[in-house]
Amino acid sequence: MKLIMAVVQDKDSNRLSTALVESNFKATKLASTGGFLRSGNTTFIIGTEDHRVNKLLDVIKENCESRDQMIAPISPMGGNADSYVPHPVEVEVGGATVFVLSIDQFNQF
Ligand code: 2BA
Ligand code: 2BA
Numbered sequence: 485m486k487l488i489m490a491v492v493q494d495k496d497s498n499r500l501s502t503a504l505v506e507s508n509f510k511a512t513k514l515a516s517t518g519g520f521l522r523s524g525n526t527t528f529i530i531g532t533e534d535h536r537v538n539k540l541l542d543v544i545k546e547n548c549e550s551r552d553q554m555i556a557p558i559s560p561m562g563g564n565a566d567s568y569v570p571h572p573v574e575v576e577v578g579g580a581t582v583f584v585l586s587i588d589q590f591n592q593f
Contacts, residue, residue: 548579
């Protein structure tokens with residue numbers, strides 16, 4: 485059994501949910517926030533058998549696309565100086581950041 489944690493963009497979240505159900509994967513969605521952009525994204529946690537992990541990774545790849553996103557300059561006035569970004573910066577936000585963890589036990593009571 486493996487636990488897959490996939491951080492995806494909110495725009496892809498519904499499409500991925502639908503595709504997971506169609507491919508018979510069970511999942512839980514958590515609302516999350518990117519540490520860098522500080523905007524919302526979605527974290528899927530998906531427990532599945534080892535032999536289905538590659539299929540799951542394919543489903544995630546097919547349903548999540550990378551996009552460029554601009555970060556507007558943020559004034560430190562009245563805000564947190566740690567978050568000061570002097571110029572607009574373009575970053576490529578990936579389709580999905582995926583962690584695959586081994587799990588000792590899967591229980592449903
Ligand atoms: P349960 O299997 O008791 O699951 C309850 C909730 O636990 C799920 O909510 C989901 O959030 C989480 N969960 C269960 N198994 C998981 C796993 N392998 N990985 C990650 N999270 C997991 P829902 O997704 O809203 O599902 C509610 C109930 O609907 C489920 O109860 C199950 O009886 C049924 N179900 C869920 N997915 C299904 C599917 N693909 N096909 C048929 N029935 C499904
Ligand atoms: P954010 O932290 O909001 O990051 C959004 C995008 O900004 C990243 O896309 C990356 O292109 C860029 N970025 C992030 N941190 C940076 C830094 N310190 N310096 C320069 N550019 C930076 P992705 O790498 O595709 O990540 C998308 C989201 O996935 C991230 O949102 C974060 O929520 C999650 N993530 C990515 N790598 C992670 C990791 N190693 N551990 C936990 N979460 C991660």
